[in-house]
Amino acid sequence: AQTVTQSQPEMSVQEAETVTLSCTYDTSESDYYLFWYKQPPSRQMILVIRQEAYKQQNATENRFSVNFQKAAKSFSLKISDSQLGDAAMYFCAYRSNTGNQFYFGTGTSLTVIP
């Protein structure tokens, strides 16, 4: 099984500021996909952003962007102009290009301070 590590169990950010959540993964494959999922207090998991490993360009979705460092096996999520609604648990996930299993990290709980 692939290993996905989120080393920050909890993070906090002031409203309107920027925060970066870290994720590293372990794989011997060259082609794969990476994801960030958000789980708000409702516990409904929502896809935030995804990255194909063969693409060098970092994915961006509005205020959310990633810093994908393939050689370092690092996939961090940057949230700009943080809003109260961004408060949630964030999970990093990995999927191989040769299978359909998704592997999740342990999550980072983000608090947004008004």
Added chain:
Amino acid sequence: DGGITQSPKYLFRKEGQNVTLSCEQNLNHDAMYWYRQDPGQGLRLIYYSQIVNDFQKGDIAEGYSVSREKKESFPLTVTSAQKNPTAFYLCASSIFSPSGANVLTFGAGSRLTVL
């Protein structure tokens, strides 16, 4: 609207009882998954199924069973053999395309508490 429906949302069980969690999807997805979520442990895969009448064990399958008789349905039974069944259970689905950027779509979850 297309989506995944999990029921019940909350379930209480006495020790020694089997319970079944329902998961239905109308997204026409081939693959379906069951995850268990515990505080500090992220999401752990229990079972997954890529096609009807076929399923594979995940990392923590002991004490659980599943069936996939219809494409739309993937029920999970928590048996009395599961030593610590109190948890939040998430069902998910995706298209099955190994070379594509498939994403998981999740249900709202079921909270099981053993009394």
